Amino acid sequence: xxxxxxxxxxxxxxxxxxxxxxxxxxxxxxxxxxIARFSYLFEGTSTHxxxxxxxxxxxxxxxxxxxxxxxxxxxDNKWTPEQLLEFVQELxxxxxxxxxxxx
Amino acid sequence: xxxxxxxxxxxxNVMKNRNPLKQSKSRIISLEDRMKELQTYKGWQRLxxxxxxxxLIIDPKLRPLIKMVKLKFLFIDEDxxxxxxxxxxxxxxxxxxxxxxxxxxxxxxKIPGNEEYHAVDAQHTAALIAAMIxxxxxxxxxxxxxxxxxxxxxxxxxxxxxxxxxxxxxxxGKKKISAWxxxxxxxxxxxxxxxxxDDDQEALRRQVICETYDCYPVDKESDFIGLxxxxxxxxxxxxxxxxxxxxxxxHNDYFHYDEINGSLWFMIEDLFxxxxxxxxxxxxxxxxxxxxxxxxxxxxxxxxHEAVHSAHVKWGEHTYGxxxxxxxxxxxxxxxxLYQRLGGTQxxxxxxxxxxxxxxxxxxxxxxxxxxxxxxx
Numbered sequence: 001x002x003x004x005x006x007x008x009x010x011x012x013x014x015x016x017x018x019x020x021x022x023x024x025x026x027x028x029x030x031x032x033x034x035i036a037r038f039s040y041l042f043e044g045t046s047t048h049x050x051x052x053x054x055x056x057x058x059x060x061x062x063x064x065x066x067x068x069x070x071x072x073x074x075x076d077n078k079w080t081p082e083q084l085l086e087f088v089q090e091l092x093x094x095x096x097x098x099x100x101x102x103x
Numbered sequence: 104x105x106x107x108x109x110x111x112x113x114x115x116n117v118m119k120n121r122n123p124l125k126q127s128k129s130r131i132i133s134l135e136d137r138m139k140e141l142q143t144y145k146g147w148q149r150l151x152x153x154x155x156x157x158x159l160i161i162d163p164k165l166r167p168l169i170k171m172v173k174l175k176f177l178f179i180d181e182d183x184x185x186x187x188x189x190x191x192x193x194x195x196x197x198x199x200x201x202x203x204x205x206x207x208x209x210x211x212x213k214i215p216g217n218e219e220y221h222a223v224d225a226q227h228t229a230a231l232i233a234a235m236i237x238x239x240x241x242x243x244x245x246x247x248x249x250x251x252x253x254x255x256x257x258x259x260x261x262x263x264x265x266x267x268x269x270x271x272x273x274x275x276g277k278k279k280i281s282a283w284x285x286x287x288x289x290x291x292x293x294x295x296x297x298x299x300x301d302d303d304q305e306a307l308r309r310q311v312i313c314e315t316y317d318c319y320p321v322d323k324e325s326d327f328i329g330l331x332x333x334x335x336x337x338x339x340x341x342x343x344x345x346x347x348x349x350x351x352x353x354h355n356d357y358f359h360y361d362e363i364n365g366s367l368w369f370m371i372e373d374l375f376x377x378x379x380x381x382x383x384x385x386x387x388x389x390x391x392x393x394x395x396x397x398x399x400x401x402x403x404x405x406x407x408h409e410a411v412h413s414a415h416v417k418w419g420e421h422t423y424g425x426x427x428x429x430x431x432x433x434x435x436x437x438x439x440x441l442y443q444r445l446g447g448t449q450x451x452x453x454x455x456x457x458x459x460x461x462x463x464x465x466x467x468x469x470x471x472x473x474x475x476x477x478x479x480x
Binding site for chain 2: 001002045046047048050051052054058059061068069094095096097098
């Protein structure tokens with residue numbers, strides 16, 4: 001199984017995919033120096049989870065926070081985790097992605 | 104069981120209006136506008152700030168000059184330029200091929216104080232023009248030595264500079280024309296200028312097939328990449344028109360909400376050819392079932408393409424003992440093998456099934472689990 005997560009970072013809302021979400025949360029904790037916990041979590045097969053992330057990163061890259069030409073996995077300031085959640089839920093429903101929200 | 108394709112609500116395709124090849128009228132913008140566009144680019148702004156910070160200014164006299172120069176004053180340094188490619192010259196001058204209006208300016212280095220111009224680019228142009236004049240092909244011109252051609256030159260005694268200039272003009276200094284730009288030139292020639300040239304008309308026909316099904320070729324550097332219906336795989340435009348049409352229609356019928364993944368073209372081409380050879384009709388029902396598999400298991404062609412690549416690597420290592428080169432034919436093969444494994448009843452041409460027979464054993468476990476669950480049930 002793969003996981004798509006949404007997290008509230010110190011500066012912005014972020015997202016990503018992982019095969020081990022608990023381990024990934026620890027990675028963020030280690031990097032931030034503060035407890036990181038994903039706000040929302042989706043579970044599904046790797047192809048559907050990757051596609052979900054890809055739709056955000058490629059088709060909707062206007063949403064991404066960019067440092068010059070570098071497109072990060074953080075969203076522009078205006079996005080909250082709840083807004084991204086709503087966006088993802090709509091995508092999942094519209095495109096029949098086989099992912100389930102587990103948190 | 105084959106997953107049933109689930110309809111995705113169709114939204115107006117934004118590329119319909121933004122399609123860079125749709126215009127049928129010439130559009131001219133001023134150099135001033137282009138300059139302003141460049142000046143808004145952050146990288147450019149940083150560069151200019153750095154110039155100012157370092158107090159760098161440039162002598163305008165160092166810019167190249169242009170002059171009409173008699174051909175007798177042109178020289179070629181054999182240690183700088185490549186050897187004359189006589190075949191290349193002959194091709195350029197070919198009957199039906201040659202158009203004097205396409206002749207390019209000759210790039211030269213001028214020896215200060217002497218009327219000597221050493222060509223660093225376009226030696227073939229200079230040589231073939233001289234030879235064509237010598238052959239009496241240009242009206243009213245007999246002595247090639249006295250005929251003038253436009254020369255772009257800089258004055259220097261440095262051979263090293265000439266050498267570098269030659270490398271720059273012929274290599275990394277030139278922005279390579281992409282396959283999309285070549286296609287664009289042909290389509291625009293037909294659409295805007297009304298060109299009846301066969302190549303231009305054929306490019307336009309293919310462009311129209313794509314546009315009919317909301318499919319849009321875009322450049323690899325385009326901002327449109329990723330938008331629904333866009334593709335960068337320009338080889339698609341070399342496909343037979345019937346195959347191109349079938350591929351574009353398949354995309355538009357089932358995956359209109361996605362950009363086009365390169366696997367589409369290989370998949371449809373291989374299916375089309377194999378079914379045609381076996382005299383089996385490709386039905387809409389069959390295509391709908393394939394779309395169901397692609398959507399239900401792989402969330403579209405991009406995921407499927409990636410899964411086939413991964414399976415192909417493992418299959419190759421298992422079958423031959425080492426990693427074999429990628430074979431595009433695996434795309435259609437995996438899809439029809441999966442189709443059969445899921446209980447699909449459409450008759451499949453055998454050559455499609457034979458070549459990668461065991462490859463399904465090597466798809467990722469989470470995909471395998473999906474059809475194994477079905478088989479167990």
